[in-house]
Amino acid sequence: xxxxxxxxxxxxxxxxxxxxxxxxxxxxxxxxxxxxxxxxxxxxxxxxxxxxxxxxxxxxxxxxxxxxxxxxxxxxxxxxxxxxxxxxxxxxxxxxxxxxxxxxxxxxxxxxxxxxxxxxxxxxxxxxxxxxxxxxxxxxxxxxxxxxxxxxxxxxxxxxxxxxxxxxxxxxxxxxxxxxxxxxxxxxxxxxxxxxxxxxxxxxxxxxxxxxxxxxxxxxxxxxxxxxxxxxxxxxxxxxxxxxxxxxxxxxxxxxxxxxxxxxxxxxxxxxxxxxxxxxxxxxxxxxxxxxxxxxxxxxxxxxxxxxxxxxxxxxxxxxxxxxxxxxxxxxxxxxxxxxxxxxxxxxxxxxxxxxxxxxxxxxxxxxxxxxxxxxxxxxxxxxxxxxxxxxxxxxxxxxxxxxxxxxxxxxxxxxxxxxxxxxxxxxxxxxxxxxxxxxxxxxxxxxxxxxxxxxxxxxxxxxxxxxxxxxxxxxxxxxxxxxxxxxxxxxxxxxxxxxxxxxxxxxxxxxxxxxxxxxxxxxxxxxxxxxxxxxxxxxxxxxxxxxxxxxxxxxxxxxxxxxxxxxxxxxxxxxxxxxxxxxxxxxxxxxxxxxxxxxxxxxxxxxxxxxxxxxxxxxxxxxxxxxxxxxxxxxxxxxxxxxxxxxxxxxxxxxxxxxxxxxxxxxxxxxxxxxxxxxxxxxxxxxxxxxxxxxxxxxxxxxxxxxxxxxxxxxxxxx
Numbered sequence: 001x002x003x004x005x006x007x008x009x010x011x012x013x014x015x016x017x018x019x020x021x022x023x024x025x026x027x028x029x030x031x032x033x034x035x036x037x038x039x040x041x042x043x044x045x046x047x048x049x050x051x052x053x054x055x056x057x058x059x060x061x062x063x064x065x066x067x068x069x070x071x072x073x074x075x076x077x078x079x080x081x082x083x084x085x086x087x088x089x090x091x092x093x094x095x096x097x098x099x100x101x102x103x104x105x106x107x108x109x110x111x112x113x114x115x116x117x118x119x120x121x122x123x124x125x126x127x128x129x130x131x132x133x134x135x136x137x138x139x140x141x142x143x144x145x146x147x148x149x150x151x152x153x154x155x156x157x158x159x160x161x162x163x164x165x166x167x168x169x170x171x172x173x174x175x176x177x178x179x180x181x182x183x184x185x186x187x188x189x190x191x192x193x194x195x196x197x198x199x200x201x202x203x204x205x206x207x208x209x210x211x212x213x214x215x216x217x218x219x220x221x222x223x224x225x226x227x228x229x230x231x232x233x234x235x236x237x238x239x240x241x242x243x244x245x246x247x248x249x250x251x252x253x254x255x256x257x258x259x260x261x262x263x264x265x266x267x268x269x270x271x272x273x274x275x276x277x278x279x280x281x282x283x284x285x286x287x288x289x290x291x292x293x294x295x296x297x298x299x300x301x302x303x304x305x306x307x308x309x310x311x312x313x314x315x316x317x318x319x320x321x322x323x324x325x326x327x328x329x330x331x332x333x334x335x336x337x338x339x340x341x342x343x344x345x346x347x348x349x350x351x352x353x354x355x356x357x358x359x360x361x362x363x364x365x366x367x368x369x370x371x372x373x374x375x376x377x378x379x380x381x382x383x384x385x386x387x388x389x390x391x392x393x394x395x396x397x398x399x400x401x402x403x404x405x406x407x408x409x410x411x412x413x414x415x416x417x418x419x420x421x422x423x424x425x426x427x428x429x430x431x432x433x434x435x436x437x438x439x440x441x442x443x444x445x446x447x448x449x450x451x452x453x454x455x456x457x458x459x460x461x462x463x464x465x466x467x468x469x470x471x472x473x474x475x476x477x478x479x480x481x482x483x484x485x486x487x488x489x490x491x492x493x494x495x496x497x498x499x500x501x502x503x504x505x506x507x508x509x510x511x512x513x514x515x516x517x518x519x520x521x522x523x524x525x526x527x528x529x530x531x532x533x534x535x536x537x538x539x540x541x542x543x544x545x546x547x548x549x550x551x552x553x554x555x556x557x558x559x560x561x562x563x564x565x566x567x568x569x570x571x572x573x574x575x576x577x578x579x580x581x582x583x584x585x586x587x588x589x590x591x592x593x594x595x596x597x598x599x600x601x602x603x604x605x606x607x608x609x610x611x612x613x614x615x616x617x618x619x620x621x622x623x624x625x626x627x628x629x630x631x632x633x634x635x636x637x638x639x640x641x642x643x644x645x646x647x648x649x650x651x652x653x654x655x656x657x658x659x660x661x662x663x664x665x666x667x668x669x670x671x672x673x674x675x676x677x678x679x680x681x682x683x684x685x686x687x688x689x690x691x692x693x694x695x696x697x698x699x700x701x702x703x704x705x706x707x708x709x710x711x712x713x714x715x716x717x718x719x720x
Contacts (some may be wrong), residue, residue, distance in 0.1 A: 157244070
């Protein structure tokens with residue numbers, strides 16, 4: 001720029017006005033950018049402000065050229081070149097210095113902002129939790145849509161190499177709890193947290209999101225989208241791409257599919273409603289899920305994701321015993337049709353390969369592991385697949401290390417998954433002993449503090465492992481706001497383990513007299529407490545419970561056979577066993593895991609009472625052969641030692657039975673199924689070492705009963 005022109009611009013005050021305008025405009029736009037979105041101001045207002053600011057700049061320059069500000073105010077500048085302009089006295093004479101100083105600060109801020117200084121560094125192992133998006137629609141019925149949008153964004157992020165994505169079952173557990181992002185990040189072990197809100201009104205969709213650094217709590221990125229509802233899939237892709245750019249810019253992943261999964265918004269709505277019902281995992285909700293997903297694939301037969309989700313819901317319906325009839329094969333047949341349809345439509349769909357793996361595993365066919373591997377290749381963050389893959393591996397005695405590694409992977413992806421924690425606790429008990437189990441259990445109690453449903457699920461393993469820990473759960477559930485029925489239910493197994501059968505039955509009666517009796521349903525605790533107490537009338541009443549009609553018929557008859565044997569009613573036991581079918585056809589595990597308290601000792605007694613000694617001996621030999629395969633060279637755990645002791649008793653190996661009982665007592669405080677009231681255990685009376693075992697058992701029971709009383713007193717338990 002020529003020197004004389006620069007001098008003229010400064011002489012006429014143009015440079016001062018230009019600098020002032022730039023500073024003020026920049027500050028105004030920065031404030032607008034931060035405040036407009038939270039205030040709900042439409043995006044076009046900010047765009048208009050930017051345009052007006054840009055158009056105003058040449059106007060300000062022109063006015064500065066023709067007018068001057070002096071002591072007498074604004075005056076037209078008519079002075080010739082080189083003639084001094086009106087002087088400005090007082091504070092305004094320092095305006096040039098102030099403006100230049102502010103301009104330098106603005107430039108410095110911009111440089112720092114663009115350079116990334118002050119921002120938290122991108123983590124070497126990025127991990128993200130996508131929280132449930134807030135529903136701002138004013139209609140609670142739209143919750144499924146905001147949740148569904150979050151799940152689908154999460155799924156897109158899950159396909160990005162190098163990014164660990166927490167499963168929705170963990171990240172959604174903070175919904176409505178007002179936890180700050182730093183706390184959530186710490187509890188889930190992630191580096192970033194994505195929050196969002198959704199407003200759906202008619203055909204309009206407004207979506208806002210912000211990405212927060214887990215270490216500092218500072219916002220890394222924010223954005224908002226105003227779209228038509230028909231553009232929902234484009235919004236998901238844009239959001240996922242923006243988040244990835246902020247966390248792992250070098251990895252893009254599959255965030256923008258070539259085409260939306262469906263063009264039918266009604267089908268998409270039914271798909272989201274089906275997923276919401278599927279997450280509830282109850283019989284009624286699973287039936288609703290199947291209905292919605294069937295409607296989705298009816299509206300759009302090419303909707304691969306809906307077919308895969310339908311297969312999952314049908315398998316859950318069958319696996320949880322909620323099938324509309326005793327024949328669980330019918331929903332499995334429908335699931336098979338759905339999963340192969342999904343794969344034919346989209347062979348690269350991780351959920352479809354995971355569903356096929358579940359189908360093959362559930363029906364005992366080969367190939368499940370290959371499908372799980374393929375599903376995890378397509379989406380390394382598929383927590384559901386990681387869980388079921390761990391279950392598959394845990395069933396193979398020679399794959400224990402692989403099973404533990406996959407269980408850890410499942411927990412990394414879903415840190416607040418109660419079922420994965422249950423598996424972890426069971427593995428710790430089996431392979432590392434009771435002290436390791438107790439340490440892991442304490443961690444689980446911390447993680448699920450305040451989550452009544454999660455705490456209830458932990459009871460599946462706690463009751464068999466340690467009655468005191470099981471009772472701790474009932475207290476924790478009460479503190480978490482669980483209803484009275486749930487709290488009472490959680491305490492029943494512990495009461496039976498310490499021999500307090502009367503209190504257990506009394507609590508069951510209190511549950512049934514309350515308003516909320518649905519969770520009780522068919523209560524195996526009722527049968528167990530009555531059977532061990534020797535109350536035949538109460539036992540018969542429990543066995544006749546209508547709630548048992550939902551349980552597989554063969555299983556019901558086997559349970560009947562077991563408890564009739566305990567009561568010494570061997571003719572009735574033999575009749576029930578005949579209805580159940582041969583033992584090998586019913587209990588594939590043969591270890592009693594699938595039956596109430598294990599049925600093998602009772603079946604052997606029934607066989608011997610019927611004069612079927614050869615059948616009993618053949619059953620015994622098959623049992624030992626399968627047990628050797630199951631153990632794979634490891635030492636039996638407490639539960640396995642108990643079953644070995646029971647089998648040894650009915651085989652006449654009394655000394656061996658005592659040795660196995662001693663081993664079980666070393667491995668667990670109160671081994672499951674060590675009930676001296678059982679007839680085969682009563683037959684050990686007089687055998688050297690048995691009386692000492694029973695005395696030690698009663699000593700431990702008394703100690704835990706005292707702990708339970710103290711725990712009730714300290715917590716002010718209200719379930720008595």
